Amino acid sequence: MTADSTGSSTPPTVLRNERFLNLPELTGVLAGQTSLGVGSKGPGVCAVQQALADMGFSVPGGVDGSFGSQSTKAVRNFQVHARPAFPAILATGKVDAATLRALDALAPPPGQRGQSQHLPIPRYKGTP
Incomplete structure (x- = not known):
């Protein structure tokens, strides 16, 4: 979040992670004009799927650029x-x-793999 001239917080309007740069379909998502869901296809979907996989979230079927029920x-x-x-x-x-x-x-x-915060926490019932 960044503070505007009135001192209120506003969400970032640009993506900073290299994996999401230069993907036009993500610009509309960030602006709140559209979303990615079932039926969406393309490099933006691929970038999201790869990010999830690299963070340790299961993406059954792999990174294929097609948003289906497993991506959901x-x-x-x-x-x-x-x-x-x-x-x-x-x-x-x-x-x-x-x-x-x-x-x-x-x-x-x-x-790279991993994440800056542990989501989900890499433990189950106290066990790594």
């Missing part, structure tokens, strides 16, 4: 786990502006 499940899982840190996220299974901002902040740079 992976995005919803991410949304549920990211919501405590990003309260604007709703668990819809669609990539909207709030979800894209969270992915932009949490996904590692291209070619």
Whole structure:
């Protein structure tokens, strides 16, 4: 979030993570004009799927650039786990502006795996 001239916080209007740069379909998502969901295809979908996979979220069927029911499940899982840190996220299974901002902040740079925050926490019942 950045503060504007009135001192209120506004969401970022540009993506900073290299994996999401220069993808026109993500510009509309970030602006709140559209979302990625079932039936969406292309490099933007591929970037989101790869980010989820690199962060450890299961993307059954792999990164194929086609947003289907498995992508919906992976995005919803991410949304549920990211919501405590990003309260604007709703668990819809669609990539909207709030979800894209969270992915932009949490996904590692291209070619790397992991994340800056542990979502979900890498433990189950106290076991790594």
